[in-house]
Amino acid sequence: MAEHWYRSTLTELSTTIAWLPPSVASTIILIVVAFIALVSGGAITGILPLLPGLRRIPLIRDVAFSLKNHVRVLMMLLALIAALPVMQGYSDATLYTLSRSFACLFILTLGFGLIRAFRLGVNKYRDRITRLKGTEDISARSHQTQIRVLHRLGEFTFGVIVVATALMMFPAVRQYGVSLFASAGAASLVIGLSARTVFSNLIAGIQIAFTQPIRIEDMLILNGDWAWVEEINATYVVLRTWDRRRYIVPISWFLENPFQNWTHSAPSLVGTVMLALDYHADISAVRRIFDEEIEKCPGWDGDRGNTACQVTDINTHSINIRMIAATVNAGMMWNMCCALRERMLTRLRAEMPECLPRGRTALVSAEPGEAPWPDRLISPPVNRPETGPWTGPDITRKSA
Structure with a gap:
């Protein structure tokens, strides 16, 4: 019903400006639709945290503020996709290209919006653990390490899937992707060898998350420097030295080389x-x-x-x-x-x-x-103070 009303409205608007060339009129309508959708999306994200019952939930307010741009772009793309069937003056090839492009942008916006929302939820959860248990608790640091590594791996994997899905909207890319995965020739071998380091670091990240030879804020000795584990990402680790320098180390290095972890079992x-x-x-x-x-x-x-x-x-x-x-x-x-x-x-x-x-x-x-x-x-004389808390025997000789 809503879709029928929406398309009827756009048709009436096209009739109103029928004195313009069809392609120009359709372009103007698409611009107006995109502008109205952007404004509506901003109004929704601004009003939502102010509704009764949601005002006292900080998570709703943070999510609405963090995803306001994603919501506006999603509403704009939905409005444009729904408006394309009633647009006139465009060739079939142009309509096909626009629909595929809008669908690709919609998938990318939705996917990366979900990643941003998931990141916000994970950060809230990690902050809650820190408040409850503190930064020196071994179990809290172990839990935070697992969350951070698995979170980064999940983001990376989901991001690759989102980009691949969006690109599959275009037949040329889809055919190339299918042929690439199906091929067992030299191209696949070269790509596999070039990606060996990336995959080894990803697998090492999973091992780090579960075996935990290092954790967040562990103190290590690297190249003679004291360094604290500041970040554990999907493929590398950031170490912070006492003088604020940073070591960027591939995560697989910690599984292949010996190192000292001074706080592995206890912070003391x-x-x-x-x-x-x-x-x-x-x-x-x-x-x-x-x-x-x-x-x-x-x-x-x-x-x-x-x-x-x-x-x-x-x-x-x-x-x-x-x-x-x-x-x-x-x-x-x-x-x-x-x-x-x-x-x-x-x-x-x-x-x-x-x-x-x-x-x-x-x-x-x-x-x-x-x-x-x-x-x-033989023994130089020492002038001791006449009074003092020490009451032991006088073992020095007085000077002449």
């Missing part, structure tokens, strides 16, 4: 700080200062089981002390280690200056039984 990492101290250092006092200062360092997770201060090595000049502590996440490890190193040096310089490493030199006489000269070079 253990940071290490090394100090070289003098042999006169009181290890128990150094350990007490470490226990006091680690609690003031940003990023420490409070786990005493992964916190230790130990002598790990000695040499002819100093002893090496290793301090370890677990951090809340990988991003805080560097800051925690730097803060701990600065705090330890400040406390040791102020309260235990004899701990700082020094060089020792002694001149020994060739005569047997004669003491080394000068005597103070």
Whole structure:
């Protein structure tokens, strides 16, 4: 009924401007129809979010705003396709070409509109997961990785299908596509070999989504750089370094090469700080200062089981002390280690200056039984503060 009324209206409009050449009149009618459809589509997408009951649903408002141009173009193409049968002055070949072109544009607009709507829904779902579980939750990051990779693969596959379907509206392209798929000759072999890298990355993306050797915001070591996984696309991965550089890596690389993933099982990492101290250092006092200062360092997770201060090595000049502590996440490890190193040096310089490493030199006489000269070079004197929290024995000698 609506279609009959629409075509009757267009016929009456054609009669009104019959004094013009038929082709010119038909072109004017098509332009008017397209303009009215565009305006109507904009009005629909603008009014829809304001209707009672839909005003409180943010998703409806976002979809209407995101797809407003697609809706307007779809309504315009529908109006043009419905108006073509009553147009006069065009040859059969022109009408056929216009109808096929409008149908092709309609398929492309509808397909990519669906992709845009699907992307909007996926982004809303991912934001909801982030709000509920946070960015540090392993299960949330695993779920987001699967969603993102499968979403990109789905978009790519559906986009290829949409473009192929739209191009099949033209007989020449359809015959070429059929012959291409049916052919088993050299052309198919060349195309298959040239697309091998693309297909291997697509298959690698599916494997990444399910096996998950990497996830969104995992911290990796690549070419000696710390890098966080910023994006996982259908064929490549974007890695973000600490100085904001980006690595663009084919996704198949992560299945063919070994790499370090520091946050694969948990976001927490253990940071290490090394100090070289003098042999006169009181290890128990150094350990007490470490226990006091680690609690003031940003990023420490409070786990005493992964916190230790130990002598790990000695040499002819100093002893090496290793301090370890677990951090809340990988991003805080560097800051925690730097803060701990600065705090330890400040406390040791102020309260235990004899701990700082020094060089020792002694001149020994060739005569047997004669003491080394000068005597103070054996152990340089250290001027300790008169008062301080450290109460250990005075192991230095007073200067003369």
